[in-house]
Amino acid sequence: MKRTVLVTGATGNVGSATVRHLCTHFFDSVTVKAGARGRPNQQLVQLGAEWVTFDLSRLETVSEAAKGCDAAFIIMPQTHDRAQLCRAAFEGCKQAGVKHLVVLSGPAEESFPGILPQQCRDIERYAHECGVPFTILRANFFYENIMLWKDHVNHGFLPWPLQPEIGLSDLAVGDVGLAAAHVLASYEKHLGRTYILSGPEELTGPQRAEILSKELGKRVESQYMPERELKEVLLQSGFEEWQAQGMVDLFGLARSGVAEKKTEDYAQITGLAAQPFEAWLRGFRHLLLADYAPTPQATAP
Numbered sequence: 286m287k288r289t290v291l292v293t294g295a296t297g298n299v300g301s302a303t304v305r306h307l308c309t310h311f312f313d314s315v316t317v318k319a320g321a322r323g324r325p326n327q328q329l330v331q332l333g334a335e336w337v338t339f340d341l342s343r344l345e346t347v348s349e350a351a352k353g354c355d356a357a358f359i360i361m362p363q364t365h366d367r368a369q370l371c372r373a374a375f376e377g378c379k380q381a382g383v384k385h386l387v388v389l390s391g392p393a394e395e396s397f398p399g400i401l402p403q404q405c406r407d408i409e410r411y412a413h414e415c416g417v418p419f420t421i422l423r424a425n426f427f428y429e430n431i432m433l434w435k436d437h438v439n440h441g442f443l444p445w446p447l448q449p450e451i452g453l454s455d456l457a458v459g460d461v462g463l464a465a466a467h468v469l470a471s472y473e474k475h476l477g478r479t480y481i482l483s484g485p486e487e488l489t490g491p492q493r494a495e496i497l498s499k500e501l502g503k504r505v506e507s508q509y510m511p512e513r514e515l516k517e518v519l520l521q522s523g524f525e526e527w528q529a530q531g532m533v534d535l536f537g538l539a540r541s542g543v544a545e546k547k548t549e550d551y552a553q554i555t556g557l558a559a560q561p562f563e564a565w566l567r568g569f570r571h572l573l574l575a576d577y578a579p580t581p582q583a584t585a586p
Contacts, residue, residue: 287316290469291351291383293341293374294360295319295334296326298429299389302462303358303469308332310463311470320350341370347377354378356385356469361408365527368407375415385472386419387465388412392538393423399534400527409479420468420475424482425535426455428565431493433522435573438497444510444518445490446536452487453539454547457565460484464554480550484559487547493562500566501573512537 290307294300304319304326312333319329320337330336339346341362351357357378361367371388378386393405405423412419437444447453464482468475488496490507497505510518512533519529551559566573 287314288355288470289316289318289353291318291320291337291354291357291378292334292360292469293339293358294321294362295329295336296321296323297360297363298427298458299424299461299465300358300360301326301329302459303465304329304334304462305332306459306463306466307469308334311466315470318350318354341374344373344377344380347374348380351378351381351383354381354383356387356472357383358387358389358465358469360389361391361404363528365525368404368411371408372411372415375411375417379415379417383417385476386412386415386417387468387472388419388421389461389465390421390423392425392535397538399531399537401531401534402538404531418472418476420472420477421479422461422465422468422482423479424456424461426453426539427461428455428457428484428560428562429569430455432572433518438501438505438573441504442506442508443490443494443497444514445493445507446510446512446515446533447490447539448509449489449491449507451540451542452489452492454483454485454487455562456482456484456551456559460551460559463557464551467554475554480554481548482551482559483547485547485561488562496563496566497573500563500570 292300292304295304304317307315307317317334318337319334320339322340325336337350339350359371359374361371390409391405392402393409434444494505494507516529516533519532
Protein backbone atom coordinates (compact mmCIF):
# COMPACT_ATOMS: atom_id res chain seq x y z
CA MET A 286 0.00 0.00 0.00
CA LYS A 287 1.34 3.41 -0.96
CA ARG A 288 2.12 5.93 1.73
CA THR A 289 1.46 9.64 1.26
CA VAL A 290 4.10 12.24 2.09
CA LEU A 291 3.97 16.02 2.20
CA VAL A 292 6.95 18.16 1.15
CA THR A 293 6.87 21.79 2.26
CA GLY A 294 8.84 24.49 0.48
CA ALA A 295 8.40 22.68 -2.84
CA THR A 296 9.17 25.81 -4.85
CA GLY A 297 12.61 25.99 -3.25
CA ASN A 298 15.82 24.17 -4.04
CA VAL A 299 15.78 21.34 -1.50
CA GLY A 300 12.00 20.93 -1.64
CA SER A 301 11.80 20.62 -5.41
CA ALA A 302 14.78 18.24 -5.47
CA THR A 303 13.09 16.03 -2.88
CA VAL A 304 9.83 15.92 -4.84
CA ARG A 305 11.67 15.04 -8.05
CA HIS A 306 13.47 12.15 -6.37
CA LEU A 307 10.28 10.89 -4.74
CA CYS A 308 8.35 10.98 -8.01
CA THR A 309 11.23 9.43 -9.97
CA HIS A 310 12.62 6.79 -7.63
CA PHE A 311 9.74 5.98 -5.28
CA PHE A 312 6.67 6.39 -7.52
CA ASP A 313 5.59 2.80 -6.88
CA SER A 314 5.50 3.18 -3.09
CA VAL A 315 4.87 6.87 -2.37
CA THR A 316 2.18 9.39 -3.26
CA VAL A 317 3.56 12.93 -3.09
CA LYS A 318 1.88 16.10 -1.95
CA ALA A 319 4.05 19.10 -2.76
CA GLY A 320 3.29 22.62 -1.79
CA ALA A 321 4.17 26.12 -0.73
CA ARG A 322 2.60 29.57 -0.57
CA GLY A 323 3.19 30.39 -4.22
CA ARG A 324 2.00 29.13 -7.56
CA PRO A 325 2.33 25.44 -8.42
CA ASN A 326 5.58 24.18 -9.87
CA GLN A 327 4.22 22.70 -13.09
CA GLN A 328 7.27 20.51 -13.65
CA LEU A 329 6.64 18.76 -10.34
CA VAL A 330 2.93 18.40 -11.10
CA GLN A 331 3.81 16.81 -14.44
CA LEU A 332 6.02 14.33 -12.60
CA GLY A 333 2.97 13.22 -10.63
CA ALA A 334 2.99 15.35 -7.47
CA GLU A 335 -0.29 16.70 -6.12
CA TRP A 336 0.09 20.43 -5.47
CA VAL A 337 -1.29 21.91 -2.26
CA THR A 338 -1.14 25.55 -1.21
CA PHE A 339 -0.62 26.53 2.41
CA ASP A 340 0.93 29.19 4.60
CA LEU A 341 3.24 28.11 7.43
CA SER A 342 2.10 31.13 9.44
CA ARG A 343 -1.48 29.81 9.36
CA LEU A 344 -1.61 26.51 11.24
CA GLU A 345 -5.02 25.53 9.86
CA THR A 346 -3.76 25.62 6.27
CA VAL A 347 -0.87 23.29 7.14
CA SER A 348 -3.24 20.91 8.91
CA GLU A 349 -5.53 20.84 5.88
CA ALA A 350 -2.64 20.20 3.47
CA ALA A 351 -1.27 17.40 5.67
CA LYS A 352 -4.54 15.49 5.97
CA GLY A 353 -4.08 11.87 4.94
CA CYS A 354 -0.28 12.11 4.98
CA ASP A 355 1.87 9.49 6.67
CA ALA A 356 5.00 11.64 6.76
CA ALA A 357 5.95 15.27 6.15
CA PHE A 358 9.22 16.96 5.22
CA ILE A 359 9.44 20.31 6.99
CA ILE A 360 12.02 22.58 5.38
CA MET A 361 12.96 25.65 7.39
CA PRO A 362 11.91 28.68 5.36
CA GLN A 363 14.23 31.53 4.44
CA THR A 364 12.70 33.95 6.95
CA HIS A 365 13.96 35.36 10.23
CA ASP A 366 11.07 33.71 12.12
CA ARG A 367 11.79 30.28 10.65
CA ALA A 368 11.84 28.53 14.03
CA GLN A 369 8.35 29.75 14.92
CA LEU A 370 7.03 28.81 11.47
CA CYS A 371 8.48 25.32 11.77
CA ARG A 372 6.85 24.98 15.17
CA ALA A 373 3.49 25.85 13.63
CA ALA A 374 4.12 23.35 10.84
CA PHE A 375 4.88 20.60 13.35
CA GLU A 376 1.66 21.34 15.22
CA GLY A 377 -0.38 21.44 12.01
CA CYS A 378 1.01 18.07 10.97
CA LYS A 379 0.28 16.67 14.42
CA GLN A 380 -3.33 17.83 14.22
CA ALA A 381 -3.64 16.18 10.81
CA GLY A 382 -2.46 12.84 12.18
CA VAL A 383 0.92 12.75 10.43
CA LYS A 384 2.91 9.79 11.76
CA HIS A 385 6.46 11.01 11.12
CA LEU A 386 8.27 14.31 10.61
CA VAL A 387 11.48 14.74 8.64
CA VAL A 388 13.08 18.07 9.53
CA LEU A 389 15.73 19.95 7.56
CA SER A 390 18.06 21.64 10.01
CA GLY A 391 21.62 22.89 10.10
CA PRO A 392 24.47 23.23 12.59
CA ALA A 393 22.73 22.95 15.96
CA GLU A 394 25.34 21.82 18.48
CA GLU A 395 25.06 23.72 21.77
CA SER A 396 28.62 25.02 21.50
CA PHE A 397 27.99 26.74 18.13
CA PRO A 398 27.52 30.53 18.37
CA GLY A 399 25.54 32.68 15.98
CA ILE A 400 22.07 33.28 14.56
CA LEU A 401 21.67 30.17 12.43
CA PRO A 402 22.78 27.59 15.03
CA GLN A 403 20.34 29.11 17.54
CA GLN A 404 17.51 28.94 15.02
CA CYS A 405 18.37 25.31 14.29
CA ARG A 406 18.50 24.45 17.99
CA ASP A 407 15.06 25.98 18.45
CA ILE A 408 13.64 24.07 15.47
CA GLU A 409 15.02 20.76 16.72
CA ARG A 410 13.75 21.45 20.23
CA TYR A 411 10.27 22.13 18.87
CA ALA A 412 10.42 18.85 16.94
CA HIS A 413 11.24 17.02 20.18
CA GLU A 414 8.44 18.78 22.04
CA CYS A 415 5.84 18.17 19.34
CA GLY A 416 5.38 14.51 20.23
CA VAL A 417 5.39 13.20 16.65
CA PRO A 418 8.21 10.75 15.81
CA PHE A 419 10.88 12.51 13.78
CA THR A 420 14.15 12.37 11.87
CA ILE A 421 16.48 15.36 11.59
CA LEU A 422 18.70 16.06 8.59
CA ARG A 423 21.43 18.62 9.20
CA ALA A 424 23.03 20.20 6.14
CA ASN A 425 25.52 23.03 6.53
CA PHE A 426 26.87 24.07 3.13
CA PHE A 427 25.85 23.45 -0.47
CA TYR A 428 27.89 23.39 -3.67
CA GLU A 429 25.30 25.72 -5.22
CA ASN A 430 26.43 28.61 -3.04
CA ILE A 431 29.48 28.99 -5.27
CA MET A 432 27.10 30.75 -7.67
CA LEU A 433 27.39 33.75 -5.35
CA TRP A 434 30.84 34.27 -6.84
CA LYS A 435 29.91 33.61 -10.46
CA ASP A 436 31.05 37.02 -11.71
CA HIS A 437 34.36 36.74 -9.86
CA VAL A 438 34.96 33.24 -11.21
CA ASN A 439 34.34 34.47 -14.74
CA HIS A 440 37.06 37.08 -14.12
CA GLY A 441 39.51 34.40 -13.07
CA PHE A 442 39.41 34.26 -9.29
CA LEU A 443 37.40 32.58 -6.55
CA PRO A 444 36.95 34.68 -3.41
CA TRP A 445 36.81 32.06 -0.65
CA PRO A 446 35.97 32.89 3.00
CA LEU A 447 38.34 30.28 4.47
CA GLN A 448 42.10 30.24 4.79
CA PRO A 449 43.86 28.19 2.09
CA GLU A 450 44.60 25.26 4.39
CA ILE A 451 41.02 24.81 5.68
CA GLY A 452 38.81 22.29 3.92
CA LEU A 453 35.03 22.22 3.79
CA SER A 454 32.80 19.19 3.19
CA ASP A 455 29.74 20.62 1.43
CA LEU A 456 27.38 18.73 -0.86
CA ALA A 457 24.85 19.13 -3.66
CA VAL A 458 21.28 20.26 -3.00
CA GLY A 459 20.13 17.31 -5.10
CA ASP A 460 21.85 14.90 -2.74
CA VAL A 461 20.07 16.45 0.24
CA GLY A 462 16.82 15.90 -1.65
CA LEU A 463 17.68 12.27 -2.35
CA ALA A 464 18.54 11.62 1.29
CA ALA A 465 15.24 13.19 2.36
CA ALA A 466 13.33 11.09 -0.19
CA HIS A 467 14.89 7.89 1.16
CA VAL A 468 13.95 8.79 4.73
CA LEU A 469 10.39 9.73 3.78
CA ALA A 470 9.92 6.50 1.84
CA SER A 471 11.06 4.30 4.73
CA TYR A 472 10.88 6.46 7.85
CA GLU A 473 10.56 3.48 10.19
CA LYS A 474 14.28 2.83 9.70
CA HIS A 475 15.21 6.34 10.85
CA LEU A 476 13.11 6.95 13.96
CA GLY A 477 14.70 9.49 16.30
CA ARG A 478 17.88 9.77 14.24
CA THR A 479 19.86 12.93 13.57
CA TYR A 480 22.00 12.75 10.44
CA ILE A 481 24.75 15.19 9.46
CA LEU A 482 24.91 15.31 5.67
CA SER A 483 28.18 16.14 3.97
CA GLY A 484 29.99 15.64 0.73
CA PRO A 485 32.68 12.99 0.16
CA GLU A 486 35.67 15.33 0.45
CA GLU A 487 36.97 18.29 2.43
CA LEU A 488 37.98 20.75 -0.27
CA THR A 489 40.04 23.88 0.31
CA GLY A 490 39.64 27.08 -1.66
CA PRO A 491 42.72 26.38 -3.83
CA GLN A 492 41.45 22.87 -4.59
CA ARG A 493 38.09 24.27 -5.67
CA ALA A 494 39.82 26.83 -7.88
CA GLU A 495 41.83 24.05 -9.51
CA ILE A 496 38.66 22.09 -10.28
CA LEU A 497 36.96 25.21 -11.61
CA SER A 498 39.93 25.86 -13.88
CA LYS A 499 39.74 22.36 -15.28
CA GLU A 500 35.98 22.27 -15.82
CA LEU A 501 35.53 25.83 -17.08
CA GLY A 502 38.56 25.80 -19.34
CA LYS A 503 40.02 28.99 -17.87
CA ARG A 504 42.48 29.76 -15.12
CA VAL A 505 40.79 30.41 -11.77
CA GLU A 506 42.80 31.30 -8.67
CA SER A 507 41.60 31.23 -5.09
CA GLN A 508 41.70 34.43 -3.07
CA TYR A 509 40.97 34.63 0.67
CA MET A 510 37.93 36.79 1.51
CA PRO A 511 37.71 38.21 5.07
CA GLU A 512 34.40 38.12 6.97
CA ARG A 513 33.65 41.81 6.41
CA GLU A 514 33.98 41.49 2.64
CA LEU A 515 31.94 38.26 2.63
CA LYS A 516 29.04 39.99 4.35
CA GLU A 517 29.18 42.89 1.89
CA VAL A 518 29.03 40.47 -1.06
CA LEU A 519 26.08 38.62 0.46
CA LEU A 520 24.15 41.82 1.12
CA GLN A 521 24.80 43.00 -2.43
CA SER A 522 23.55 39.62 -3.69
CA GLY A 523 20.16 40.13 -2.05
CA PHE A 524 20.62 38.52 1.34
CA GLU A 525 18.86 40.13 4.27
CA GLU A 526 21.03 41.22 7.19
CA TRP A 527 20.21 38.17 9.32
CA GLN A 528 20.84 35.80 6.39
CA ALA A 529 24.19 37.38 5.60
CA GLN A 530 25.26 37.20 9.23
CA GLY A 531 24.09 33.57 9.34
CA MET A 532 26.35 32.68 6.43
CA VAL A 533 29.27 34.54 8.01
CA ASP A 534 28.67 32.56 11.20
CA LEU A 535 28.68 29.30 9.25
CA PHE A 536 32.04 30.01 7.67
CA GLY A 537 33.27 31.03 11.10
CA LEU A 538 32.43 27.51 12.32
CA ALA A 539 34.37 26.09 9.42
CA ARG A 540 37.36 28.29 10.26
CA SER A 541 37.30 26.89 13.79
CA GLY A 542 37.43 23.35 12.37
CA VAL A 543 33.90 22.41 13.45
CA ALA A 544 31.99 22.28 10.15
CA GLU A 545 34.65 20.93 7.84
CA LYS A 546 34.40 17.24 8.71
CA LYS A 547 32.85 14.76 6.32
CA THR A 548 30.50 12.04 7.58
CA GLU A 549 29.19 8.74 6.26
CA ASP A 550 25.56 9.59 7.03
CA TYR A 551 24.56 10.22 3.42
CA ALA A 552 25.84 6.81 2.35
CA GLN A 553 24.15 5.21 5.35
CA ILE A 554 20.79 6.64 4.31
CA THR A 555 20.98 6.14 0.54
CA GLY A 556 23.52 3.37 0.04
CA LEU A 557 25.31 5.70 -2.38
CA ALA A 558 28.28 8.04 -2.31
CA ALA A 559 27.50 11.75 -2.41
CA GLN A 560 28.59 13.58 -5.56
CA PRO A 561 32.09 15.04 -5.53
CA PHE A 562 32.30 18.75 -6.30
CA GLU A 563 33.92 18.05 -9.68
CA ALA A 564 31.09 15.75 -10.79
CA TRP A 565 28.46 18.25 -9.65
CA LEU A 566 30.23 21.09 -11.46
CA ARG A 567 30.10 19.24 -14.79
CA GLY A 568 26.33 19.40 -14.66
CA PHE A 569 26.15 23.03 -13.52
CA ARG A 570 29.11 24.78 -15.14
CA HIS A 571 26.82 26.31 -17.78
CA LEU A 572 25.25 28.35 -14.98
CA LEU A 573 28.63 29.75 -14.00
CA LEU A 574 29.22 30.76 -17.59
CA ALA A 575 25.76 32.29 -18.13
CA ASP A 576 23.64 34.99 -16.53
CA TYR A 577 22.55 33.59 -13.18
CA ALA A 578 20.89 35.16 -10.16
CA PRO A 579 21.35 32.97 -7.07
CA THR A 580 18.56 32.55 -4.55
CA PRO A 581 19.74 33.71 -1.12
CA GLN A 582 20.23 30.66 1.13
CA ALA A 583 21.36 30.91 4.71
CA THR A 584 22.41 27.27 4.71
CA ALA A 585 22.35 26.39 1.42
CA PRO A 586 19.04 25.61 0.21
